[in-house]
Amino acid sequence: MRILASLILRKLKDVEKIEKYVKMLHPNKIELDISKMVMSEDFERFIPLLAVELEDLLSDRVEYIRVSKTLEKNIIERLLNLIDYLNVEKLILDHVDELEKMVSIVDEASLYGVKVIWRVRKDLTPEEAAEIANELTPHKLRICIDVSSKRSIRDFVRQVLGLGGYIEVIYLDNKSTEMRGLPIFCTEGRINYVKVFKILRCVGYERDLVLKYRSSYYDSYMRDIQLAESIISSVGSQVVDNRTKRLVESVLREMMNL
Numbered sequence: 001m002r003i004l005a006s007l008i009l010r011k012l013k014d015v016e017k018i019e020k021y022v023k024m025l026h027p028n029k030i031e032l033d034i035s036k037m038v039m040s041e042d043f044e045r046f047i048p049l050l051a052v053e054l055e056d057l058l059s060d061r062v063e064y065i066r067v068s069k070t071l072e073k074n075i076i077e078r079l080l081n082l083i084d085y086l087n088v089e090k091l092i093l094d095h096v097d098e099l100e101k102m103v104s105i106v107d108e109a110s111l112y113g114v115k116v117i118w119r120v121r122k123d124l125t126p127e128e129a130a131e132i133a134n135e136l137t138p139h140k141l142r143i144c145i146d147v148s149s150k151r152s153i154r155d156f157v158r159q160v161l162g163l164g165g166y167i168e169v170i171y172l173d174n175k176s177t178e179m180r181g182l183p184i185f186c187t188e189g190r191i192n193y194v195k196v197f198k199i200l201r202c203v204g205y206e207r208d209l210v211l212k213y214r215s216s217y218y219d220s221y222m223r224d225i226q227l228a229e230s231i232i233s234s235v236g237s238q239v240v241d242n243r244t245k246r247l248v249e250s251v252l253r254e255m256m257n258l
Helices: 014-023 042-057 073-087 099-110 126-138 153-163 193-202 217-238 242-255
Strands: 001-007 030-033 064-065 090-092 113-117 141-146 165-172 206-210
Touching: 001 014, 001 099, 001 217, 014 042, 014 217, 030 042, 042 073, 064 073, 073 090, 073 099, 099 113, 099 126, 126 153, 126 217, 141 153, 153 165, 153 193, 165 193, 193 217, 193 242, 206 217
Parallel strands: 001 030, 001 206, 030 064, 064 090, 090 113, 113 141, 141 165, 165 206
Antiparallel strands: none
8 A cells, every 4th residue: 555645736826835745755656636726717827837837846746636626628628738748647536427527538538648536425336336437438437535534434344345446545534523634643533543554454455545634734744654654564464353354344244235
């Protein structure tokens, strides 16, 4: 499992603000969330300048570009041009309800060598995912999910088991009773991430994890990545505990109606 960090770019002048975090996270790759910029009226006008600014700053550091908005075709085309210029090969988008539109976006992205990863709704079933995957053929359905949107650890296990073959990215952040976007090891957080890492080991998840914190917590990224890597390595060097196994097996039996 690789662990990355997500940085938000809201406007052009924020490039300088995220520079210190890009340097702090070296050599780890990052996700760049440009949702606010893409939806700005000035996005098309600023694309050339933005491309130059990001090329100088990022220098092959971006693994994913993320846009958490529904986009029109003309914006998709300009976005893909920007991504192509930056040599980024993975674009994360919000799930689109219209299958025809999803197919169109994936087809367009493939012309640029870009893989689209969809942020799906939290109640997507394995049957619905299989239907979408069939419609996207010959392209592969790739999705991302996030831990803290789940009501419980059992719900998270259920989604990972049901959609595991499609999952490319899992977002990690913690939540209190009042907010999300907290560091995963925050003392106010309600999610036990040691347990989450054990579950991911137990189900054999080996793809990417992305920490997605509020900007006020960016300073916690490097420390949390190092600690998470240490925990995952430790879990991987021993047999997963019986309690975690029983949880996964119990959810699996539930799903199979046994």
